[in-house]
Amino acid sequence: MNNYYELIYEGKAKKVFSHDDADKVIIEFKDDATAFNALKKAKFEGKGKLNCLISARIFEILVKKNIPTHFLKLKNENTMIAKKIKVIPLEIVLRNTAYGSLCKQTTIKAGTLLAKPLIDIYLKNDDLNDPLITKERIELMNIISPKELDLIIDSTLKINVILKSFFKNIQLQLVDFKLEFGFDSKNNILLGDEISPDNCRLWDLNQKNDTIVSLDKDRFRNDLGGLIEAYSEINRRINDFI
Numbered sequence: 089m090n091n092y093y094e095l096i097y098e099g100k101a102k103k104v105f106s107h108d109d110a111d112k113v114i115i116e117f118k119d120d121a122t123a124f125n126a127l128k129k130a131k132f133e134g135k136g137k138l139n140c141l142i143s144a145r146i147f148e149i150l151v152k153k154n155i156p157t158h159f160l161k162l163k164n165e166n167t168m169i170a171k172k173i174k175v176i177p178l179e180i181v182l183r184n185t186a187y188g189s190l191c192k193q194t195t196i197k198a199g200t201l202l203a204k205p206l207i208d209i210y211l212k213n214d215d216l217n218d219p220l221i222t223k224e225r226i227e228l229m230n231i232i233s234p235k236e237l238d239l240i241i242d243s244t245l246k247i248n249v250i251l252k253s254f255f256k257n258i259q260l261q262l263v264d265f266k267l268e269f270g271f272d273s274k275n276n277i278l279l280g281d282e283i284s285p286d287n288c289r290l291w292d293l294n295q296k297n298d299t300i301v302s303l304d305k306d307r308f309r310n311d312l313g314g315l316i317e318a319y320s321e322i323n324r325r326i327n328d329f330i
């Protein structure tokens with residue numbers, strides 16, 4: 089990235105730079121992968137580009153369905169221009185199928201289809217290990233108002249309907265995903281961050297039996313190998329469909 093742009097923030101998977109327009113930012117997707125609150129780290133050449141391209145396509149689909157997002161346009165293969173937002177420190181996880189932490193913390197069996205989507209909210213705080221949080225605690229901490237939280241939950245449910253059906257069309261089961269929202273300069277709540285195999289669980293539906301084939305970050309979390317191949321396959325299916 090050009091020295092001219094100021095690095096405003098560097099996260100685990102992305103760098104955020106200033107833009108000439110103070111209401112915009114430039115987001116660069118990195119090849120780094122982390123899991124288990126960054127206890128596990130690796131680099132996958134080409135991951136940043138794939139996540140940037142996949143996210144851009146998905147944001148475009150959501151924008152067409154009137155979901156307000158921070159996405160404006162792709163700048164190049166691993167960089168996008170987005171509206172500047174003040175990120176709300178909450179991770180909104182929606183689950184359609186039980187997996188991951190839900191199965192570690194409850195007696196629900198992995199792979200169980202949930203009768204209705206489950207929304208789990210986590211406090212975005214690495215020092216506290218992103219704990220599961222309640223509506224009451226969110227209100228107590230004054231993070232956002234109950235009305236704003238309702239809006240975010242409603243938007244997450246709508247996004248799920250759109251994404252579940254989109255991914256089904258390309259033979260992928262949307263198991264769960266994590267969203268982040270933020271406020272723009274006019275205090276509108278927008279969907280931020282990224283939507284990619286780094287923060288969605290996607291299982292291949294092109295399987296004859298019931299074996300789970302993860303085409304997402306579980307390939308890294310669970311040492312399955314073939315992460316770039318899996319992300320490339322998702323990118324290919326999205327582009328073939330659109």
Ligand code: UDP
Pocket residue numbers: 179181187188189190218264265266286287288289305
């Ligand atoms: N997730 C994420 N960032 C996190 C934690 C979870 O993007 O810090 C995503 C994860 O990829 C999955 C969903 O949220 O799609 C649910 O993750 P879960 O709570 O099961 O946690 P995990 O098993 O990943 O620890």
